[in-house]
Amino acid sequence: MKLTPKSATLLVLAVLVALSPLFFPSGYYYRVGALIFVNGIAVTGIVILTGWAGQISLGHAGFAGIGAYACALAPAHWSLHPALAVVLGAAISALLAWLVGRPILRLRGYYLGVATLGFGILVSMVLNNERDLTRGPDGIEVPELGLRALLKGWGLDLSNGQFWYFFCGLCLIAGAWLALNLYNSPTGRALRALHGSEVAARTVGVDLARMKLQAFMISAVYASVSGSLLALQNKFITPDVAGFMHSIEMVTMAVLGGVGSVLGAIFGAGALTLLPQALTVFAEYEQMVLGLVMMLVMIFLREGLLPSILRKLRGRGE
Amino acid sequence: MTPTKAIIAGLFVLAGALPAVAEIRIGASVSATGPAGALGDPEAKTLEMLIEEVNGKGGINGETVTLVLYDDAGDPNKARTFATRLIEDDEVVAIIGGTTTGTSMSILAVAEDAGIPFISLAGAIDIIDPVKPYTFKTPHTDRMGCQKIFADMQARGFAKVAIIASTDGFGASMQAQCKLVAPEMGMEIVADETYDPKDSDMTAQLTKIRGTEGVQAIVNPGFGQSAAVLARNYRQLGMDIPFYASHGVASQGYIDLAGAEAVEGFRLPGTALLVAELLADGDVQKPAVTAYKAAFEGKFATPVSTFGGYAHDGFMILSDAIARATAAEPAAIRDAIEATTGLAGTTGVYTYSATDHLGLDLSAFRLLEIRGGAWTLAE
Incomplete structure (x- = not known):
């Protein structure tokens, strides 16, 4: 039986999530793993928007911020369960993406980037300045999800780190599965067509504005869920989550790993989450090393790390 | 056996042959770079300087103190990861740090869960109000x-x-x-x-x-x-x-x-x-203040700042508590910190209690x- 690229990707992810803990020397690695998965979810959304539909967003941290603050504010103000708050955050993100996406997705190239950038900064400003609602730049507590206690009742006793590792891992696999299904669907093909040539896509009957808007909304939901998961596992969130640097980080992870491939982008998320942990000794040079890696990848491995490496390997095999 | 392998093997033998030296591991996560770098940099320098000083005097109760220091760049998410790393991977007995309120709140969540004493260097009152069992702080609110x-x-x-x-x-x-x-x-x-x-x-x-x-x-x-x-x-x-x-x-x-x-x-x-220099000779804080100022300015040739002083006080409270604690274990150290009375630092005179984890009053x-x-x- 030959594996389709879709099942191959999901299999690789599942094996990595399930088997990596065997090599963890301490509980700290569960935390790093969970962070990689959270970033992986956001980056999967970027793959849909940038890799497939060819649209650039520099404001996706704004959606992550909405997802994160939904988990902090909805339970506090309307005593909503945190799990429902995740859904609420995703719904608000999708709605906002629809609202702001309608006008700004008419823009192209740099203009689109700048407009989304503005959106991200707006969200960040609201979170910073509406002190009565968000408690401002010092941040706000996020309630416990409660799922871990529930699992404990069923006899599955996980440490906090382990729980979030496996929970985020499952969410990432689910997110990747949905994205890969989209890839082969009519919508996915339409998205790739408009990336290839907008004129050609329109000629064959693709509704450009609608398709772009859909991709923007879907990726906004991915970013929002990733923000929610981050907030719930940290149990404390500050407006930094919606900051400009976080938006850039998402795009960088995707581009580094390979923006056209879900697995590649997740690989990029892993690399950029691990790098600062590995470089703690040279913390001062972290930005420099990141910049250098990025430049080298852009020059020598244009498709991103993973796809380029795979291509090299395949080329050798033939 | 290649030369490299031989060297590595030799090192292992050597490590095994050395007597096991007891050491006390202290963790720190401060914002030495990033937007709060001006605050975190003197804190990091102070901690490194004080560790050297303490070990130069034979450590605490004869045990060497090691400092594991991370730079969280003011990012609360990173601070949480480093706090996890300090506790789970580096196995420290206490944490000093959290330059900003956001990073402090992140670290304290992890420290409270794990039952590791944490001395925060940030200002906001939320950190110690309501009082949390393992969290203390040194700066005024x-x-x-x-x-x-x-x-x-x-x-x-x-x-x-x-x-x-x-x-x-x-x-x-x-x-x-x-x-x-x-x-x-x-x-x-x-x-x-x-x-x-x-x-x-x-x-x-x-x-x-x-x-x-x-x-x-x-x-x-x-x-x-x-x-x-x-x-x-x-x-x-x-x-x-x-x-x-x-x-x-x-x-x-x-x-x-x-x-x-x-x-x-x-x-x-x-x-x-x-x-x-202007403090009266009888001032209780004078010895701590002049000693720290002389040491810091002598070593780094930059003027002392209040923030480095916070780190100094945090370390002083912690080392004092470890010396008094029944064992160099997190729970015992926590109890010893809470029992701190009339300890004069650069920021003020600290007296902690079960209901007060700030320990300072306006006179400070x-x-x-x-x-x-x-x-x-x-x-």
Whole structure:
């Protein structure tokens, strides 16, 4: 039986999530793993928007911020369960993406980037300045999800780190599965067509504005869920989550790993989450090393790390 | 066997042959770089210096102390990861750090879960109110800063105050606290302005304050570069309403950035550290303050700052507690920290209790006035 690229990707992810803990020397690695998965979810959304539909967003941290603050504010103000708050955050993100996406997705190239950038900064400003609602730049507590206690009742006793590792891992696999299904669907093909040539896509009957808007909304939901998961596992969130640097980080992870491939982008998320942990000794040079890696990848491995490496390997095999 | 392998094998044999030396591992996560770098950098330097000093004197109870120090760059998410790493991977018995309120809140969540004592170096009152069993802190709260300022205003007969605050965490939090305590102290806030910490000009807000009827004094909750810009703007407008800066600017850097002429006559609550030479000989804080100042300035050739002082006090409280603790274990150390009584540091005299994990009172603040580019005691 030959594996389709879709099942191959999901299999690789599942094996990595399930088997990596065997090599963890301490509980700290569960935390790093969970962070990689959270970033992986956001980056999967970027793959849909940038890799497939060819649209650039520099404001996706704004959606992550909405997802994160939904988990902090909805339970506090309307005593909503945190799990429902995740859904609420995703719904608000999708709605906002629809609202702001309608006008700004008419823009192209740099203009689109700048407009989304503005959106991200707006969200960040609201979170910073509406002190009565968000408690401002010092941040706000996020309630416990409660799922871990529930699992404990069923006899599955996980440490906090382990729980979030496996929970985020499952969410990432689910997110990747949905994205890969989209890839082969009519919508996915339409998205790739408009990336290839907008004129050609329109000629064959693709509704450009609608398709772009859909991709923007879907990726906004991915970013929002990733923000929610981050907030719930940290149990404390500050407006930094919606900051400009976080938006850039998402795009960088995707581009580094390979923006056209879900697995590649997740690989990029892993690399950029691990790098600062590995470089703690040279913390001062972290930005420099990141910049250098990025430049080298852009020059020598244009498709991103993973796809380029795979291509090299395949080329050798033939 | 290749030479490299031989060397590695040799090292292992050597490591096995050495007697097992007991060591106490202390963790720290501070914001040595990033937006709070000006605060975190002296903290990191101070901790490294003090560890060397303690080990030079034979460690604590004869055991060597090792410091595992990470730079969280002011990012609460990173701070949480480093706190997890310190506890799970580095197996430290206590954590010092959390330069900003956000990073402190992240670290304390992890420390409380794991039952590891944590001494925070950030200002906000939320860190220790309500009291959490394992979390302590060394700096004054911003509420105390406001109280000290308003007390001096009362003494000078002012009642109508204008606030101009930066919108960053420090400024916004102190602004809220000042508004909270103002009515209690008989102060009326007649103007309330804000500015972005990245602004390069605040004359508009200052002009508005100048135009407000009856303003008797200005309070500026803010720190860093923007506070210095504000001071320059204030002088450019030729304003002469008495000006109170916050404890966030209590470092020589503020005077240098704004220019000595601009900040002439400004008052602010600060720690004894800034006026080490002016302290009376009998002052309980004098020995700690002069010793730290001499050591830090001797080693790094830069003036001490209040923030490095916070780290100094955190380390002093911790090493004192470890020395008294029944065992070098987290729970015993926590109990020993809580039992700290009358320990004089650079920031104040600490007395912790089960209901007070701040351990300072208003007497710890000195009201300073800038005269001729130098700090003087206003009281």
